[in-house]
Amino acid sequence: MKVRKFRPTNRLTAMIKERGGIMAKDAIAAAEAGVESLRESSMAALDEALAEIERRFGKDAPERASELYESLYVLGSRIIDVSAFVSDAGIDKAAVSLCTLVDSCEGSGNWRWDAIDVHIDALRLLRAHGALLPADQREAMLQGLYQVSNYRPDEA
Amino acid sequence: MSDALLPSTRINLERATVLVLDDNGPSLDILSQVVSGFGVKQLFRAESVADAQTLVRTKTFDLIISDVQMPTTDGIEFIQWLRREGGESNRYIPVILVTGHTRTSQIFKVRDAGANFMVAKPITPKVLLERIFWVAREDRAFIECDTYVGPDRRFKHEGPPPGTDGRRKDDLPAEVGEAQTPNMSDDEIANLMRPAKVQI
Numbered sequence: 001m002k003v004r005k006f007r008p009t010n011r012l013t014a015m016i017k018e019r020g021g022i023m024a025k026d027a028i029a030a031a032e033a034g035v036e037s038l039r040e041s042s043m044a045a046l047d048e049a050l051a052e053i054e055r056r057f058g059k060d061a062p063e064r065a066s067e068l069y070e071s072l073y074v075l076g077s078r079i080i081d082v083s084a085f086v087s088d089a090g091i092d093k094a095a096v097s098l099c100t101l102v103d104s105c106e107g108s109g110n111w112r113w114d115a116i117d118v119h120i121d122a123l124r125l126l127r128a129h130g131a132l133l134p135a136d137q138r139e140a141m142l143q144g145l146y147q148v149s150n151y152r153p154d155e156a
Numbered sequence: 157m158s159d160a161l162l163p164s165t166r167i168n169l170e171r172a173t174v175l176v177l178d179d180n181g182p183s184l185d186i187l188s189q190v191v192s193g194f195g196v197k198q199l200f201r202a203e204s205v206a207d208a209q210t211l212v213r214t215k216t217f218d219l220i221i222s223d224v225q226m227p228t229t230d231g232i233e234f235i236q237w238l239r240r241e242g243g244e245s246n247r248y249i250p251v252i253l254v255t256g257h258t259r260t261s262q263i264f265k266v267r268d269a270g271a272n273f274m275v276a277k278p279i280t281p282k283v284l285l286e287r288i289f290w291v292a293r294e295d296r297a298f299i300e301c302d303t304y305v306g307p308d309r310r311f312k313h314e315g316p317p318p319g320t321d322g323r324r325k326d327d328l329p330a331e332v333g334e335a336q337t338p339n340m341s342d343d344e345i346a347n348l349m350r351p352a353k354v355q356i
Contacts, residue, residue, distance in 0.1 A: 004300040
């Protein structure tokens with residue numbers, strides 16, 4: 001097999017060093033301020049995704065067994081996407097655990113509804129009270145989810 | 157430029173042309189706001205790989221930030237296309253993939269996609285700026301062969317796996333061979349480190 005190894009020009013290398021510009025701390029502050037303006041719409045998107053998960057995959061959803069694994073995976077991913085605003089509530093971690101669980105269900109070809117239900121309950125609880133929970137209780141809840149989903153944060 | 161991104165490090169992204177790609181609108185909004193906050197003036201948004209490919213065919217970019225999980229065509233396939241068919245002005249540009257979760261079946265595909273870096277969602281400005289700074293500074297060789305096109309994945313240079321000879325001309329075996337010359341004496345070693353006056 002023919003392998004070509006070379007060093008193409010990286011235009012960004014010269015650009016980022018050009019005179020002017022801003023300090024990194026100011027760039028980060030400006031970005032954080034810009035993102036803050038999206039808090040409301042992001043929380044609405046998170047709540048929408050959570051509501052859809054409950055409606056289509058909750059205990060009372062009559063057709064949930066016929067749903068696609070992909071659908072729940074995408075909804076879990078949407079929660080992760082906007083969860084920086086509520087990372088102190090642990091929702092991002094619970095949603096990553098849910099995605100791991102759904103990926104595992106897809107791999108085995110079987111839904112694990114007890115495990116899915118636990119994750120949906122946890123997401124709902126964390127959304128409502130996650131930031132108010134004592135850190136050790138929140139962490140214990142997340143560790144419980146990881147045991148159910150076999151998610152290993154250290155290997156992620 | 158220092159190795160680490162310090163709060164006082166100056167960065168200039170005003171002339172950089174950046175493409176951000178994410179099929180989830182709220183996520184694309186966050187990514188766009190973050191990149192704009194870094195001072196990027198030429199920012200292009202795409203909500204599908206098809207839109208991104210159209211932009212790549214008509215513009216020259218300096219950086220691409222792309223989501224991984226997308227319907228129909230995902231970020232992995234997009235980067236593979238970019239590295240092979242993205243045109244000479246865009247094929248070798250730095251690419252940062254962002255993802256909230258990587259499926260077990262996609263771990264190797266992500267590794268082999270040809271991206272420069274992977275960043276976990278949810279995105280935070282500090283982490284993303286550190287990664288942009290990193291890809292702007294890196295001096296990694298580019299590899300092009302039948303099965304892979306992208307930055308050299310072996311950038312730690314730890315040599316080939318033990319017990320193998322490696323596949324490259326500059327690979328050295330991990331095992332140390334027999335000494336070819338006598339050991340140095342203590343005096344010889346001490347002399348190597350002895351302070352000496354120099355003429356300036």
